[in-house]
Every structure is written in structure tokens, then in C-alpha cells.
Amino acid sequence: MSSSTPASGTESARPDFESLSVEAASVVTQRTAWQRVKANVSARIGGGVITLLVLISLLAPWLGTVDPSLFDPASRDLRPGEVGEITTLEGETLKHRFLMGSDSFGRDIHSRVIYGTQVSLIVGVATAVLALTLGVVLGLLSGYVRWLDGILMRVMDGLMAIPAILIAIALVAMWRGSLLTVVVAIAIPEIPRVTRLVRSLVLSIREEPYVEAAISLGTPTWKIMGRHILPNTVAPLVVQGTFICASGILTEAILSFLGVGLPPDIPTWGNVMAEGRAQFNQYPHNIFFPGIFLALTVLAVNILGDGLRDTLDPKMAKRG
Amino acid sequence: MLSFLFRRLLATLPVLGVVAVLVFLMLRLTPGDPAAVLAGDQATTEQIAMIRANLGLDRSIPEQFVIWLGHLLQGDLGQSYYYKLPVTELIAQRLEPTLSLAVVTITLAVLIAVPLGVVAAWRFGGWLDRGVMAFSVMGFSVPVFVSAYLLIWLVSLKLGWLPVQGYKRLSEGLGPWLYHLTLPAITLSLIYIALIARVTRASVLETLGEDYIRTARAKGLPEVLVLRRHALANAAVPIITVIGIGVALLIGGVVVTESVYAIPGLGRLTVDAVLARDFPTVQGVILLFSFVYVLVNLLVDLSYVFFDPRIRY
Numbered sequence: 001m002s003s004s005t006p007a008s009g010t011e012s013a014r015p016d017f018e019s020l021s022v023e024a025a026s027v028v029t030q031r032t033a034w035q036r037v038k039a040n041v042s043a044r045i046g047g048g049v050i051t052l053l054v055l056i057s058l059l060a061p062w063l064g065t066v067d068p069s070l071f072d073p074a075s076r077d078l079r080p081g082e083v084g085e086i087t088t089l090e091g092e093t094l095k096h097r098f099l100m101g102s103d104s105f106g107r108d109i110h111s112r113v114i115y116g117t118q119v120s121l122i123v124g125v126a127t128a129v130l131a132l133t134l135g136v137v138l139g140l141l142s143g144y145v146r147w148l149d150g151i152l153m154r155v156m157d158g159l160m161a162i163p164a165i166l167i168a169i170a171l172v173a174m175w176r177g178s179l180l181t182v183v184v185a186i187a188i189p190e191i192p193r194v195t196r197l198v199r200s201l202v203l204s205i206r207e208e209p210y211v212e213a214a215i216s217l218g219t220p221t222w223k224i225m226g227r228h229i230l231p232n233t234v235a236p237l238v239v240q241g242t243f244i245c246a247s248g249i250l251t252e253a254i255l256s257f258l259g260v261g262l263p264p265d266i267p268t269w270g271n272v273m274a275e276g277r278a279q280f281n282q283y284p285h286n287i288f289f290p291g292i293f294l295a296l297t298v299l300a301v302n303i304l305g306d307g308l309r310d311t312l313d314p315k316m317a318k319r320g
Numbered sequence: 321m322l323s324f325l326f327r328r329l330l331a332t333l334p335v336l337g338v339v340a341v342l343v344f345l346m347l348r349l350t351p352g353d354p355a356a357v358l359a360g361d362q363a364t365t366e367q368i369a370m371i372r373a374n375l376g377l378d379r380s381i382p383e384q385f386v387i388w389l390g391h392l393l394q395g396d397l398g399q400s401y402y403y404k405l406p407v408t409e410l411i412a413q414r415l416e417p418t419l420s421l422a423v424v425t426i427t428l429a430v431l432i433a434v435p436l437g438v439v440a441a442w443r444f445g446g447w448l449d450r451g452v453m454a455f456s457v458m459g460f461s462v463p464v465f466v467s468a469y470l471l472i473w474l475v476s477l478k479l480g481w482l483p484v485q486g487y488k489r490l491s492e493g494l495g496p497w498l499y500h501l502t503l504p505a506i507t508l509s510l511i512y513i514a515l516i517a518r519v520t521r522a523s524v525l526e527t528l529g530e531d532y533i534r535t536a537r538a539k540g541l542p543e544v545l546v547l548r549r550h551a552l553a554n555a556a557v558p559i560i561t562v563i564g565i566g567v568a569l570l571i572g573g574v575v576v577t578e579s580v581y582a583i584p585g586l587g588r589l590t591v592d593a594v595l596a597r598d599f600p601t602v603q604g605v606i607l608l609f610s611f612v613y614v615l616v617n618l619l620v621d622l623s624y625v626f627f628d629p630r631i632r633y
Contacts, residue, residue, distance in 0.1 A: 158338025162610045165572035166590065170346055170602055173594040250463055254576055257465055258591050273465065281484075284473050291466035299461035306457070 033235070036311040043311065046304025053297055057118040065111035066096055068267040076104055080285050100289040103275050112267040113290050119268045120249045120297060123183055127248030128241040130187040135194020136237070140225060142195060143202025153199075156192035164189035168251055169260050177255075177262050186251045190244045197240060201233050235312040242305035246298050253294050269294045328621060332614050339610045340392065344385055347599045397607070398600035402593065407604035411586065417487050418574055418585035420497065424505040425570065426563070429512035434559065436513070437520025438547055441528060452517055459514025464573045468507045468580040475503060485582040504581045508573045512566050519562040523555035530554070556627040564620030571609050 037043045056063065072086045072093075080101040086108065087093050100109040142152045159167075171185035205211060211228050219227075255261030256270025264271050269290035276286025355372035356363070363371075372378050376387055391398065397407035440452035476484040482503045488496040527533065528551050536546045571587075578587035586605055593601035624631045 154334055154338050155342075157335050158342050161335050161339050161614050162342065162606060163568045163571040163613060165575055166606045166609060167346070169575070169590065169594050170606060173597065173602070174347060246461070250461075253463060254465070254572075258576070258579055260591065260594055273469075280469060280472070281477060284469070284477075287466075287469045288473075291463070291469065295462045295466050298463070299458065302457060302461050 033312055037308060040307040040311050042303045043307025046300045046302070046307055049296065049300035050304060053117055053121065053300070056114060057121055060114045060118060063114055065114050066094070066108055068107070068111040068115040069265060070111075071105040071107045073105075076102060077279070077283060079283075080109075080289075101283065101285050103272070103283075103286055104279060105275075109272060109286060109289055112272050113269065113293055115267045116269045116272060116290060117293065117297075119179075119262070119266060120252065120294070123179070123186070123252040124245040124249040124297075124301065126183045127187045127190070127252075128245040130183060131190035131194055131244050131248075132237055132241050134187070135191050136198050136230075136233070138191065138195040139198025140202060140229070142199045143206070144221065144225075149199075152195070156195050159189065160192045162189070164247075165251060165254065168255060169258070172255055173260050177260065179262065179266075182252055182255060182261055183248075186248050186255075187244075190247070194237070194240060194244075197236060198233055201236065202229055205229050205232050239305060239309045239313045242301060242308055246301035246305065249294070249301065250298050325622065328618060332618055335614055336611065339614075340389060340607065341385070343603050343606050343610070344388060347603055348381060348384065392607075397604035400593075400598055400601045402596040402598040402601065407600050410589065410601060411604060411608060414584060414586045414589045416489060416585075417583045418578070418587060420490065420501055421504055421508065421574060421577065421583065421585060422570060424498075424501050425508045425512065428505055429509040429516055430563065432509070433513040433516035434520050434552070437517040437559075438524050438552055440517065440521040441524035441551075442543075442547060444525060444528075449521070452521065456514040456518040459510050462510070464507060464511065464576045465580055467510055468504075468577060471503055471507055472580075487581075487583040487585075504577050504583060507580075508570065508577045511569055511573060515562060515566050515569065516559065520552075520555065520559050523558040524551050527551045527554040553627075557624055557631075560620055560623055560627055564617045567613055567616045571613065 066086055067089065070086050070088065072084065074085055081097065081099060082101065083095060083097050084102065085093050086096045096108065098108050098110065100113060102108055103112075138152055138156075142149045167189045168185045171188065172181055175181040175185070205228065208228075211224060214224050214228060252261060252268065253270035253273070256268045257274045259274060261270055262268050264275070272290040273287050276283065276290075280287055355368050355375060355377055369378075376384060379387070388398075395408060397411070399405070400407050400410055403410055436452050440449040443449050472484055475481050483500055486500055488500045490497045524547075532554075533546060533550055536550045537543075541549075574585065575587035575590055577583070578585045579591055582588075586608070589601065590605045592598075593605065
């Protein structure tokens with residue numbers, strides 16, 4: 001920090017240009033950005049709930065759960081809180097309290113919901129990372145390669161004209177559901193928005209005097225991208241990524257619920273809810289518990305996104 | 321105006337063209353042989369080859385595309401593998417429930433969301449405003465199928481006011497039609513209300529700061545008229561825009577809502593066709609939905625002229 005303050009003492013009245021480098025300046029702004037985020041109520045609430053969910057998914061084996069794939073015909077359709085028995089893979093029969101009841105196979109909903117947290121968080125983060133990565137690459141290409149721009153943007157227009165959920169459903173159905181295909185299928189319809197965002201940022205940053213200066217000094221394009229363009233896209237992309245994460249979690253649940261997502265043996269909230277559909281009249285908790293987790297997670301991620309947008313990306317916040 | 325209409329229509333053509341290419345490639349460049357699916361498990365290699373030749377699947381991809389596009393332009397979406405019907409006929413059968421659901425939902429959403437957004441902006445910072453904003457964040461986050469089951473549980477199972485599932489055609493009477501449609505429409509409208517209310521609030525908030533609002537108030541115009549004639553009227557363009565953009569959300573919601581409420585519409589058809597790996601039907605429905613989405617947004621663009629006379633094309 002001392003390097004960025006004006007040189008003290010009398011021996012050197014000249015500012016120390018070497019240490020006033022880009023790195024030092026960016027460290028300062030990052031700190032203040034982080035402090036601003038920390039002070040934001042939305043970011044705090046959203047971040048807090050998400051931290052809790054991450055802890056839940058990490059500590060899943062110790063939260064009164066059993067293997068989520070275990071079932072016991074003797075413990076079918078238990079109400080929340082009832083005690084039943086469950087047989088482990090080794091053939092051992094244990095007494096188990098079914099905190100959220102059991103489904104029609106005699107599986108523990110609580111365990112499935114808790115382990116489902118892992119799946120949802122992984123899908124959300126992976127979708128965001130994939131969509132952002134591809135979107136950044138395409139956006140940079142589009143902003144820098146003139147002849148590609150027209151083609152890429154037309155493809156993106158077309159992609160945006162197809163409702164996202166339909167693309168995801170069709171792709172998963174064609175590829176058969178697995179974690180990878182679901183993530184890719186959910187990420188693809190999110191790419192155009194990222195691409196457009198990055199492209200518009202590139203086009204505006206390119207005209208900034210400091211970029212012109214760099215160009216006139218003969219700085220190679222890749223270096224300008226890495227040093228000047230990309231750092232400026234970080235804040236809007238973090239915000240965008242948060243919203244993609246939320247919609248990724250939501251879309252995965254919808255796909256699984258419709259029976260076109262992850263295979264039914266994987267404990268996901270959507271799958272648990274899909275299995276609970278048939279008996280909803282008698283046992284609504286089969287749908288409500290995973291539903292509450294799902295809604296709460298998406299809500300938390302969205303609130304965090306709102307907070308990040310307000311603090312990191314004030315221009316976007318004004319746009320509403 | 322006419323030349324604008326022409327240019328705007330012309331501009332949608334590339335988009336629709338790209339959509340057609342994407343939809344075609346999406347389903348053709350994926351692993352799995354439709355002919356094998358169609359032939360079933362017991363088919364011999366010769367039978368599969370014959371089906372493939374019949375469907376034209378033995379030609380090259382560009383050839384297939386040209387043939388497919390030719391049919392498409394003549395309004396022929398092909399034959400459903402699963403239902404053994406022309407896809408256009410299949411879509412026609414399923415159109416009414418979806419259209420009904422969409423119309424009732426949009427009407428409901430606009431009637432609720434616009435006043436809500438205006439009042440929230442009017443009482444900016446107050447409890448009503450905060451309530452509307454909180455609801456709008458919730459509306460985005462609570463998935464359609466979760467709110468669907470909550471509503472079914474509360475309204476249908478506990479209170480017994482509305483049916484749990486099913487659909488009655490309009491030809492069976494307005495009463496039964498609306499009776500079966502109310503709960504699905506409420507479910508589906510929640511997210512739409514959240515979206516429209518949020519934009520209405522932001523847009524009206526902006527106009528409320530204008531000088532003409534102060535003038536209107538100063539000349540003693542009743543507050544209701546100030547809000548309706550001056551604030552809302554000038555805030556209309558973003559609201560109309562978001563109603564158009566929201567149609568994409570609506571289409572996604574239709575797929576889920578129809579599944580939960582067992583409504584035999586296009587959304588349900590999409591899911592059934594996907595599960596049956598019925599490619600022509602999936603293609604047809606996606607094309608139709610995308611076409612509608614592009615068309616709605618074209619109409620939205622054109623409607624600006626009515627909502628903002630300053631805009632001239």
C-alpha cells in the first residue's frame with residue numbers, strides 16, 4: 001500500500017513510477033470493491049445463505065443422512081420425523097429417523113435432499129463457468145475479428161430467439177442425461193447474452209485513450225486483450241455469472257422434474273420432486289422439502305447477484 | 321411506416337433462417353439414429369436401412385437440410401414418428417389449450433403487475449414498494465413447479481375451490497374453461513407479474529421525476545389521472561418491451577405448467593415428443609415457439625408508434 005502513496009520524505013520529490021504500476025492500482029480497487037460488497041445487505045444475506053448451503057453439501061455425510069440411494073420396502077411412505085429402518089449395502093439394518101419422511105421406494109428424502117444440494121451447486125457453478133468461458137471467447141472474437149462479427153452475432157440472434165428451456169430439453173434428450181450433458185445443454189442458451197455483453201464492452205473499451213495509446217506503442221493485440229480489455233469485463237461478468245448460476249440450478253431442476261434431466265438414481269431436487277408427483281395428494285412433503293431448498297437456493301443466488309450488481313456494476317444497476 | 325414495416329420484416333428473416341438451421345442441426349448432428357429409434361428394438365438392419373431411405377436420412381446433411389427447408393417453406397413440418405400424424409396436424413390439435421393458457425396468463429399478469437408497479441413507484445421506498453420488490457425477487461426465484469404444487473395443495477386440496485388438474489375446451493363453455501384454467505394461469509403469471517411489475521416500477525419512477533408531472537399536479541389534476549395519463553402513459557414503452565421479452569419466459573413456463581396440470585397443450589407435447597425421441601415433432605414445436613417469439617417482439621416494436629407518438633418509422 002505504501003507504494004501507492006506519494007513518496008514521503010525530502011530525498012525524492014519525484015513520484016515513484018515503477019511502483020505505481022497497473023498491478024498496484026488494481027489491488028487497491030479490488031479491495032474497495034470487496035469492501036463495498038461486504039457492506040451490501042443483499043450480498044451479505046445471499047452470500048450467507050450460499051455459504052450455509054456449501055457447508056451443508058460438504059458436510060452431507062454427517063448431517064443425519066444415509067446413503068441417498070438406499071431404500072427399504074419396510075419404510076415406504078413415512079411421514080416426516082417418523083422412525084423406520086433402513087438396510088445398508090452390507091445388509092445391516094439400522095434404525096433411522098426420516099426427518100423429511102420417505103418416498104414410495106422407502107428412500108430417505110432428507111438424505112436425498114441434502115445430497116441434492118451438492119448436485120445443484122455443482123450444476124450451477126459449472127454452468128456459469130462454461131457459459132462465461134465460451135461467451136468471453138466468442139465475445140472477444142466478435143469484438144476483434146470484423147468478418148466473424150456479423151456471422152457470430154446472427155447465430156447469437158437466432159439462438160436467443162429459441163426459448164432457453166426448449167434448447168436445453170432438446171439437447172439433453174438427444175444426448176441422454178448425464179452431469180456433463182445437462183451442464184452443456186443449460187449453458188448453451190446462456191452464451192449469447194455473455195457474448196453480447198463482452199462484445200459491447202470490447203467495442204467501447206477499444207476506443208478508450210489508454211487502449212489507443214497502447215496500440216500506438218505497438219502492443220500486441222493479445223496483450224491488450226489480457227491487460228486492458230479482460231480486467232474491465234470482470235465485474236460485469238461476475239454479476240452475469242451469478243444470474244446464470246441461479247438460472248442453471250433452476251433449469252436443471254426443471255429438466256429433472258420433467259424426466260429429461262439427470263438419471264433418476266442421482267439424488268437431485270428435481271428428481272425427488274418428480275418421484276413425489278404421483279403421491280402428492282397424500283404425501284405433499286415429498287415435493288415441498290426439495291422445493292423449499294430449491295427456491296431458497298435460487299433466491300439466495302439471485303439476491304447475491306443483485307447485491308453484486310449494485311456494488312460492482314453501477315451502470316448495469318441503473319438500467320434496472 | 322410501410323417501408324419500416326417492410327424493412328423490419330426483412331430483418332427478421334435472417335433470424336428465422338438461423339433458427340431453422342440451428343434447430344435442424346441440433347437434432348441432426350446428435351448421436352443416435354432416428355431410423356433405429358423408429359424401427360424399434362426388433363428391427364433388422366435391412367428394415368432400418370429402408371426406413372432411413374424413406375426418411376431421406378441416407379443423404380448428406382446439406383441435402384437433407386435443403387429438402388427439409390423446402391418442405392418447411394410449404395408449411396410441411398414432416399410426419400411425427402410417434403403419433404404417426406403430420407406434425408402440423410398434431411400442433412393444430414394442441415394449440416387451443418396453450419393459446420388459452422397464454423392469453424389468460426398475460427391478461428392476468430398485465431392487469432395485476434402494471435397497477436402494482438405504478439403504486440410501488442408512487443409510494444417509492446414505502447412498505448408497499450418494498451413488498452412489491454420483495455415479491456418480484458421471489459417471483460423470479462420460486463420455480464413454476466414449486467408454486468404450482470403449493471397452489472394445488474392450498475387452493476385445490478385444502479380449500480377445494482378449483483380442480484387439481486385437467487383442461488376443458490372452450491367449446492364446452494366459458495365457465496368450465498375458465499374454471500380449469502384459473503389455477504394454471506395464476507401459477508404461470510407469478511413470474512410474469514414479477515418481471516412486469518419490476519420494470520413498470522422502474523419506468524414510472526423515472527417519469528415521476530419529470531417536470532410535466534409537477535405541472536399536472538400543480539394544475540390540480542387528481543393523483544389517479546396524474547399517474548395514469550402522465551406517468552404511466554409516458555412509461556409505456558419499456559413495459560410493452562418487457563411484456564414481449566417475457567414471452568420467452570412464458571413459453572418455458574408453459575412447458576412446465578402444462579406438465580403439472582395435465583393440460584394437453586403444446587408444452588406437454590414438447591415433453592412427450594422429447595421423451596419418445598420424436599424428432600420431427602420436437603423440431604416443429606421448437607420452430608413454432610421461436611417463430612411466435614420473434615413475431616411477438618416484432619409486434620412489440622411496431623406498437624411503439626401507438627404508445628409513443630414521438631416515435632415515427
